[in-house]
Every structure is written in C-alpha cells, then in structure tokens.
Amino acid sequence: MDFDVIVVGGGLVGSAFAAALEDSAFHVALVEAKPPGPPSGQSWDARVYAISPGNQAFLASLGAWARIPDIRVAPVHGMDVRGDGGGRLRFDALGAGLSELAFILESGQLGHALWRGLDQQANLARFCGASPHALRFEDTHARLELSDGRSLRARLIVGADGARSWVRAAAGIEADPREYGQLGVVANFETAKPHGHLARQWFREDGILAFLPLPGNRVSIVWSTPEPHARALLALDEAAFCQRVREAGNDALGALTLLTPAAGFPLRLLSLPSLVRPRLALIGDAAHNVHPLAGQGVNLGFHDARCLAATLKAAGPERDCGDHLGLRRYDRARKEDILAMQLVTDGLEKLFRVRHPLVKWGRNRGLDLTNRQDWLKNALVRHALS
Ligand SMILES: Cc1cc2nc3c(=O)[nH]c(=O)nc-3n(C[C@H](O)[C@H](O)[C@H](O)COP(=O)(O)OP(=O)(O)OC[C@H]3O[C@@H](n4cnc5c(N)ncnc54)[C@H](O)[C@@H]3O)c2cc1C
Incomplete structure (x- = not known):
C-alpha cells in the first residue's frame, strides 16, 4: 500500500x-x-x-470547530494571576482590543x-x-x-x-x-459563584493551581504539584478534595462540587x-x-x-x-x-520553586511591575493569540 x-x-x-x-x-x-x-x-x-484564537481559526478552517456544540465551549475574557507573596498580574481581552483571550473546551469534544x-x-x-x-x-x-x-x-x-x-x-x-517530579492533577467542579469567564492561576508553595472556566457555573482545574502532594490529593475523599481546592483557590468561587473525579498526569520537559x-x-x-x-x-x-x-x-x-x-x-x-x-x-516553574525570601519578594514585585506595563501585557497577549 x-x-x-x-x-x-x-x-x-x-x-x-x-x-x-x-x-x-x-x-x-x-x-x-x-x-x-x-x-x-x-x-x-x-x-x-485552552485553545488560542489563532488555533480556533485553524480548527474552524478544517470544519472541526463547527462540529463542537456551542454549549460545550467557554470563551476566556480575562486572566488573573496571583503570586505567592501578594503579586498580581491581570490580562483583559477588552483592554487589549479583543473579544476573547482563548476558548476552553474538552479534549473528547475536540477529538471527536x-x-x-x-x-x-x-x-x-x-x-x-x-x-x-x-x-x-x-x-x-x-x-x-x-x-x-x-x-x-x-x-x-x-x-x-x-x-x-x-x-x-x-x-x-x-x-x-527531564521529569519535573510533578503531576498535573485535573478535575472539574460545579461552583457556587459565577466565574465571569475569568481564568485564574495561583503560584503557590505547593505548586501552580489554575481554574479554567467551563460553560455555566463550572470550572476545570490543573494543579501542577510535586508527586507526593499530588498522590495525597488524589487519595482524598470527595468532600475533602473539594475543600482543599476551594481553600487553595482563595475561596474565589465559593463552595465546589466535584463533577469529574481527579486524575494525575506526569509532567516533563x-x-x-x-x-x-x-x-x-x-x-x-x-x-x-x-x-x-x-x-x-x-x-x-x-x-x-x-x-x-x-x-x-x-x-x-x-x-x-x-x-x-x-x-x-x-x-x-x-x-x-x-x-x-x-x-x-x-x-x-523554576523561579516560583525557589524558597529564598528575596527571590520570593522579587518575583511578586515582578508580577506587579508587569501588571503596570500595558504595552508589555499587550505584547504577551498578542503572542498567546496565534
Ligand atoms: C495536566 C495537563 C494539562 C494540560 N493542559 C493543556 C492546556 O490547557 N492547553 C494545551 O494546549 N495543552 C495542555 N496540555 C498538553 C496537551 O495535553 C498535549 O500537548 C496534547 O494532548 C498533545 O497531543 P498529541 O496529539 O500530540 O498527543 P496525544 O494526545 O498523546 O495523542 C497521541 C495519539 O497517538 C496514538 N498512539 C500512541 N501510540 C501509538 C502507536 N504506537 N500506534 C498508533 N497510535 C498510537 C494515541 O492513541 C493518541 O491518539 C496539558 C497536559 C497535561 C499533562
């Protein structure tokens, strides 16, 4: 053949x-x-x-995008990144003259x-x-x-x-x-409060936690965390896991109800x-x-x-x-x-793993500084759009 x-x-x-x-x-x-x-x-x-607008256009040109039901796709209008020492960086689609920063959808829907x-x-x-x-x-x-x-x-x-x-x-x-020695713990939740189409990310001492908005009052999380901690999270019962994620996410969306059981994926470079x-x-x-x-x-x-x-x-x-x-x-x-x-x-990943107080201070001020530079934020957004 x-x-x-x-x-x-x-x-x-x-x-x-x-x-x-x-x-x-x-x-x-x-x-x-x-x-x-x-x-x-x-x-x-x-x-x-999280699919970039450039790749959404590519998938649309293949006819695949039109086959995904609208009710399974959530646009991302903004992104809120928090450091581990008060630093904050916020991206806003409207501020950059865009309608959305990305689209969140399920792997199974897109694959099919x-x-x-x-x-x-x-x-x-x-x-x-x-x-x-x-x-x-x-x-x-x-x-x-x-x-x-x-x-x-x-x-x-x-x-x-x-x-x-x-x-x-x-x-x-x-x-x-190179193995990171971490798992990406993923799970989906129903949330008490609306997410407002905001993607949220926290750089924490125990890893990096992201909340990605799904349609309705739902979010999908990725918690990239050292393997022993990931295994401990995966071993928690449902109520305890929801409570841990709620606390780690600063209670941003209120009470969480588990929709899809947690799973862990090894991370490597x-x-x-x-x-x-x-x-x-x-x-x-x-x-x-x-x-x-x-x-x-x-x-x-x-x-x-x-x-x-x-x-x-x-x-x-x-x-x-x-x-x-x-x-x-x-x-x-x-x-x-x-x-x-x-x-x-x-x-x-490396920068936020360092425990030294001066480094911690510096990286959080770095987030704040970047947050005040609109030209830099817009350049970063434009790069992520392709
Ligand atoms: C926790 C986590 C979260 C992530 N979140 C994001 C995100 O938000 N956004 C993002 O862009 N990326 C994300 N990624 C990365 C993303 O999952 C991968 O980059 C993506 O799945 C790679 O797709 P692929 O088609 O190259 O490979 P795969 O998805 O691995 O597909 C490989 C295919 O090959 C087939 N296959 C394998 N071996 C054989 C064989 N010997 N013969 C025949 N068929 C075979 C498999 O069945 C499969 O269908 C994340 C990754 C992790 C671990």
Missing part, C-alpha cells in the same frame, strides 16, 4: 494534520491505535484545553469533531486499532509494518503518537526528557535538537513536551500541524515530501516558537 504521507497517531495533533492535507494532492494514511468515541453529552471530560471530519476525506485511508510493528527507512521510501501483518510505504512518516512516541524510538531518535530526519517529521507531544502552566502544549502541536502541512503543500506534490532539505524548512520554522515556550514555562 503506497502513500505519500503516513501519520502515526490520530490524537488531536495527528488528526488535525491529516485534515489540513485534505486540499492537497497527497495520499495520506493515518494509523491510530485507539480512535476517539463519541463524547458523553452528560458528563464533563477531565482533560480540558476532528475525527468525524476525516470520515469524508477522499485522499485519506485510516488504519484504526492498528499498531506499528517495524519501521524501515530506505532511500526513496519509508516502510511501516503493522502488527496485523499489513505493510505500508510512503515518502514521509509523520510521528504524531504522543509523548512516548513509538515512531521517535523506532527512528533511533534519542529523547532524554522534552526538547529535541531536530524535529526531522530524512523521511521523518515529528509533531505535537512526540516532538516536544512543555509544563502545562501556560496551557500551551496542544497549541504548540497545532502550530506544528499547520506549519508542516503548509510547508508540504507549498513545495507541491512533484517534490519528494520526505526530502530532508524540504523538511528542514519545517524544523527551522518551528524551532524558535517551541524554544521560547519551553524557556518561559520552565523558567517560571
């Missing part, structure tokens, strides 16, 4: 990339071990993302919307429930053997198979992630010297992992998908899409954005 491009991994980033190739002359294969099922209309998915769009895609063949077994790179092609015995061939393999990427390992790319090899490109979490304190992981992945699809389409079908020189264009175009996000998130 011959293709131009084989994408391994049909998560949010892999399926968005496959969809972005719909209007191209490429023949595309998508291999996904566990395709997403329809999301539940009743319950709320614990995995929730993207996946359904692929149903009608004429230039795409999906291999679902299949897992790759062996990968071989030859001069003119790469060959992927599936565990059910089928063999696929393409000029380019795209690894979109997440943080523990099989493709990355099979291609012999060494990844040496992964940075690769290159996202490409001859006949191979990596996108999404297979290519980089960032701390979730800025809620930018999947946004970076969508940028990869946009950039790689645009690079391949600009070169055209006559050009060998697995050619290393062409792929390096994608690598160069993405490097700065990924590095900048990793430096900012990793730097902030």
Whole structure:
C-alpha cells in the first residue's frame, strides 16, 4: 500500500494534520491505535484545553470547530494571576482590543469533531486499532509494518503518537526528557459563584493551581504539584478534595462540587535538537513536551500541524515530501516558537520553586511591575493569540 504521507497517531495533533492535507494532492494514511468515541453529552471530560484564537481559526478552517456544540465551549475574557507573596498580574481581552483571550473546551469534544471530519476525506485511508510493528527507512521510501501483518510505504512518516512516541524510538531518535517530579492533577467542579469567564492561576508553595472556566457555573482545574502532594490529593475523599481546592483557590468561587473525579498526569520537559530526519517529521507531544502552566502544549502541536502541512503543500506534490532539505524548512520554522515556550514555562516553574525570601519578594514585585506595563501585557497577549 503506497502513500505519500503516513501519520502515526490520530490524537488531536495527528488528526488535525491529516485534515489540513485534505486540499492537497497527497495520499495520506493515518494509523491510530485507539480512535476517539463519541463524547458523553452528560458528563464533563477531565482533560480540558485552552485553545488560542489563532488555533480556533485553524480548527474552524478544517470544519472541526463547527462540529463542537456551542454549549460545550467557554470563551476566556480575562486572566488573573496571583503570586505567592501578594503579586498580581491581570490580562483583559477588552483592554487589549479583543473579544476573547482563548476558548476552553474538552479534549473528547475536540477529538471527536476532528475525527468525524476525516470520515469524508477522499485522499485519506485510516488504519484504526492498528499498531506499528517495524519501521524501515530506505532511500526513496519509508516502510511501516503493522502488527496485523499489513505493510505500508510512503515518502514521509509523520510521528504524531504522543509523548512516548513509538515512531521517535523506532527512528533511533534519542529523547532524554527531564521529569519535573510533578503531576498535573485535573478535575472539574460545579461552583457556587459565577466565574465571569475569568481564568485564574495561583503560584503557590505547593505548586501552580489554575481554574479554567467551563460553560455555566463550572470550572476545570490543573494543579501542577510535586508527586507526593499530588498522590495525597488524589487519595482524598470527595468532600475533602473539594475543600482543599476551594481553600487553595482563595475561596474565589465559593463552595465546589466535584463533577469529574481527579486524575494525575506526569509532567516533563522534552526538547529535541531536530524535529526531522530524512523521511521523518515529528509533531505535537512526540516532538516536544512543555509544563502545562501556560496551557500551551496542544497549541504548540497545532502550530506544528499547520506549519508542516503548509510547508508540504507549498513545495507541491512533484517534490519528494520526505526530502530532508524540504523538511528542514519545517524544523527551522518551528524551532524558535517551541524554544521560547519551553524557556518561559520552565523558567517560571523554576523561579516560583525557589524558597529564598528575596527571590520570593522579587518575583511578586515582578508580577506587579508587569501588571503596570500595558504595552508589555499587550505584547504577551498578542503572542498567546496565534
Ligand atoms: C495536566 C495537563 C494539562 C494540560 N493542559 C493543556 C492546556 O490547557 N492547553 C494545551 O494546549 N495543552 C495542555 N496540555 C498538553 C496537551 O495535553 C498535549 O500537548 C496534547 O494532548 C498533545 O497531543 P498529541 O496529539 O500530540 O498527543 P496525544 O494526545 O498523546 O495523542 C497521541 C495519539 O497517538 C496514538 N498512539 C500512541 N501510540 C501509538 C502507536 N504506537 N500506534 C498508533 N497510535 C498510537 C494515541 O492513541 C493518541 O491518539 C496539558 C497536559 C497535561 C499533562
């Protein structure tokens, strides 16, 4: 079975990339071990993302955004960041001349919307429930053997198979992630008070807690915290967990009622010297992992998908899409954005971990100072919009 491009991994980033190739002359294969099922209309998915307006426009151009019910999407009109010593930084969409800073929605809703769009895609063949077994790179092609015995061939393999990427390992790319020793504890709550479409974040001694507004009086939390503390939180009974989150969030939204049980995800930093090899490109979490304190992981992945699809389409079908020189264009175009996000998130995480009173004083005054510089805040907002 011959293709131009084989994408391994049909998560949010892999399926968005496959969809972005719909209007191209490429023949595309998508291999996904566990395709997403329809999301539940009743319950709320614990995995929730803040999608930037630029990526919302990208998802709209793929037709995926229109498939997500409006009642499952919450716009973010402002953001309130609190330091651990009285510092405060506030972003406001209206103040920056915008209607919203981001959109909050569930992973399951978005995954299903993207996946359904692929149903009608004429230039795409999906291999679902299949897992790759062996990968071989030859001069003119790469060959992927599936565990059910089928063999696929393409000029380019795209690894979109997440943080523990099989493709990355099979291609012999060494990844040496730095574990933060933290879990991101996620859960959804019903709140006594309205959130006012404000995202809230607290830098605390025990980690970083974020409240993301969901539709109605609901919020989703991400509490990035050292593993022992995360395990202790996950072991609490429902009432005690609600009370702990309420207190940690300065009682900002009153009493909390648990909607979705808490779950913990390990946090790590992964940075690769290159996202490409001859006949191979990596996108999404297979290519980089960032701390979730800025809620930018999947946004970076969508940028990869946009950039790689645009690079391949600009070169055209006559050009060998697995050619290393062409792929390096994608690598160069993405490097700065990924590095900048990793430096900012990793730097902030480290800065707020230091216990020294002078450092604590300095970082909180830094938040206050930034808060008074409208030009700086607007520049930060504009960067986060893309
Ligand atoms: C606690 C936490 C909170 C976060 N919050 C945010 C946020 O608010 N905003 C944000 O932008 N990002 C956030 N992120 C980051 C975000 O979750 C990831 O960046 C995003 O899910 C990566 O998507 P992906 O498609 O690259 O990988 P994945 O979502 O991991 O998808 C990989 C896909 O590949 C498939 N697969 C894997 N192996 C194989 C194989 N061998 N064969 C076939 N298929 C395979 C899997 O089934 C899956 O469908 C958060 C992360 C954490 C841990």
